[in-house]
Amino acid sequence: MPATSSSPPLSHLAVVGYGAIGLVIFFGVWTALSASGAVPRQFLPAPYEIAERFTQLLTSTFAGATLPQHLASSFMRFGYGFALAVVVGIPLGLLMGWFRWLDDIVTPAFDGVRFIAPIAWVPFAALWFGTGVGGPILIIFAGAFPPCLINAYRGARFTSRPLIEAAQMLGTPPWRIILEVLLPSSVPSITAGLRVSAGLGWQSLVGAELIVASTGVGFMMVQAQLNISTSTVISGMIAIGLVGFVIDVALRRLEAEVRRHGLA
Amino acid sequence: MQIGRRTAFGLLTILVLVLVWYITTTTLGLISPGRFPSPADVWVSTRQLAVTGYANGQLHVHVLHSLWLVVLGFLVAAGTGVPLGLLMGWSRRAEAIINPVFLLIRPIPPLAWIPLAILWLGLGDAAKIMVIWFAAFVPSVINSFTGVRTIEPYIIEAARMLGTRRMRFVREVLVPGAAPMIFTGLRLSLQASWTTLVAAELVGALYGLGRVLNVAQQDIYPGMIFLGMACVAILGWATTRVLAEVEARALPWVKLARA
Numbered sequence: 001m002p003a004t005s006s007s008p009p010l011s012h013l014a015v016v017g018y019g020a021i022g023l024v025i026f027f028g029v030w031t032a033l034s035a036s037g038a039v040p041r042q043f044l045p046a047p048y049e050i051a052e053r054f055t056q057l058l059t060s061t062f063a064g065a066t067l068p069q070h071l072a073s074s075f076m077r078f079g080y081g082f083a084l085a086v087v088v089g090i091p092l093g094l095l096m097g098w099f100r101w102l103d104d105i106v107t108p109a110f111d112g113v114r115f116i117a118p119i120a121w122v123p124f125a126a127l128w129f130g131t132g133v134g135g136p137i138l139i140i141f142a143g144a145f146p147p148c149l150i151n152a153y154r155g156a157r158f159t160s161r162p163l164i165e166a167a168q169m170l171g172t173p174p175w176r177i178i179l180e181v182l183l184p185s186s187v188p189s190i191t192a193g194l195r196v197s198a199g200l201g202w203q204s205l206v207g208a209e210l211i212v213a214s215t216g217v218g219f220m221m222v223q224a225q226l227n228i229s230t231s232t233v234i235s236g237m238i239a240i241g242l243v244g245f246v247i248d249v250a251l252r253r254l255e256a257e258v259r260r261h262g263l264a
Numbered sequence: 265m266q267i268g269r270r271t272a273f274g275l276l277t278i279l280v281l282v283l284v285w286y287i288t289t290t291t292l293g294l295i296s297p298g299r300f301p302s303p304a305d306v307w308v309s310t311r312q313l314a315v316t317g318y319a320n321g322q323l324h325v326h327v328l329h330s331l332w333l334v335v336l337g338f339l340v341a342a343g344t345g346v347p348l349g350l351l352m353g354w355s356r357r358a359e360a361i362i363n364p365v366f367l368l369i370r371p372i373p374p375l376a377w378i379p380l381a382i383l384w385l386g387l388g389d390a391a392k393i394m395v396i397w398f399a400a401f402v403p404s405v406i407n408s409f410t411g412v413r414t415i416e417p418y419i420i421e422a423a424r425m426l427g428t429r430r431m432r433f434v435r436e437v438l439v440p441g442a443a444p445m446i447f448t449g450l451r452l453s454l455q456a457s458w459t460t461l462v463a464a465e466l467v468g469a470l471y472g473l474g475r476v477l478n479v480a481q482q483d484i485y486p487g488m489i490f491l492g493m494a495c496v497a498i499l500g501w502a503t504t505r506v507l508a509e510v511e512a513r514a515l516p517w518v519k520l521a522r523a
Binding site for chain 1: 269270274300362363365371380383462463466467474481484496501
């Protein structure tokens with residue numbers, strides 16, 4: 001983190017201390033609002049009530065499944081959609097970085113589609129692929145695809161010229177240049193793109209499940225909302241946040257690993 | 265020359281796509297009209313929405329309603345997010361206090377707030393503003409924060425040495441110095457505003473483009489779905505352009521530095 005600020009960095013102890021103050025205020029105000037009845041309990045349960053509900057949901061079923069089961073079906077959908085975005089987006093991005101004509105053809109179409117919010121694909125997704133697994137996958141794909149494509153493309157375009165020219169001089173065929181020069185040199189850019197892509201994909205999935213799905217955490221939350229069970233809604237938010245966080249940490253690890261050692 | 269080639273190819277691609285669209289749906293009938301609309305279907309839907317109305321209102325009612333909510337939610341988020349980011353960037357103490365709470369809330373995707381917003385505020389406009397606020401707030405804070413931290417130290421020291429007063433310092437050093445990053449954040453905030461609004465309207469609303477999409481989905485009406493998506497894309501594009509124009513006017517020096 002850049003160091004410029006009004007004051008010198010705080011000591012480690014001070015950071016922990018101030019952080020604790022912040023958290024105490026946050027949870028304190030929340031608990032006070034709920035426990036004093038200033039906000040009806042039904043709409044704002046206290047933190048401990050949510051913790052209780054969360055642990056309850058780990059074993060008891062709500063909307064047809066326990067929380068881990070809902071999470072598993074959400075994660076499976078996410079996995080399919082994200083994998084599809086990676087498998088299509090990265091090769092296409094690399095090819096666009098190499099073949100100018102492909103770039104010229106795909107870019108205008110891509111720019112036109114990019115401004116459609118991923119979630120706006122929901123009606124067509126439901127119409128074409130149903131509301132089970134296929135529909136949500138299309139929406140995750142719509143969210144996760146652009147960063148994969150853009151970062152692979154950028155990585156390929158920013159490959160150092162002399163490397164490409166050296167390969168060409170040695171008579172390397174285009175497909176080998178793409179695989180052995182462009183791909184390795186784009187890896188840092190691609191892994192950075194994967195993180196963005198996973199974040200957007202996970203968030204699109206949650207949106208999709210709120211609207212069309214009969215399983216998954218999003219579905220559970222909508223059911224809880226209809227039943228006015230605020231603690232279940234917030235438990236769902238926490239679960240989604242946790243999984244999103246774990247995905248992000250995993251990809252950040254990957255990114256750091258790649259940056260340190262390269263691909264090989 | 266570059267630009268000419270790009271534009272020519274772009275126009276050509278779009279022309280070919282429209283032709284392919286027309287041929288596959290209308291001439292050859294390869295794609296069934298129940299799955300994807302033909303150009304004629306979209307035209308019929310456009311006339312219907314513009315003239316007689318659909319899903320509680322005419323085209324301009326839905327467009328203005330969605331646009332109004334996005335602009336309002338975006339302004340509220342920017343109005344709270346940017347100052348908070350600046351404060352956190354400026355004061356290590358504020359950063360240390362706020363950061364843990366921020367880190368706790370940040371992993372929750374904005375769309376996951378929708379059920380809670382509906383529980384708290386119902387299906388009206390207030391719930392939409394709340395979700396947009398959550399979505400657009402985070403990028404504004406993070407980028408304003410980073411913007412302050414990337415101001416060159418010698419500029420801050422020079423202002424200090426000259427005894428610049430606090431308000432003047434904020435107005436003439438802090439904000440202009442962080443401005444390029446602030447605008448990066450605002451762009452992300454704007455995109456997030458559109459995504460969340462459409463999602464929130466799809467989940468439940470009385471007016472708006474998401475409402476049009478939702479009703480069209482229930483009616484299995486591909487022409488109207490297509491039109492709704494096109495409207496969302498055009499509005500998203502147009503508001504982004506407006507923001508870029510504001511940025512160019514507000515920060516003439518950034519452009520000068522690049523050229």
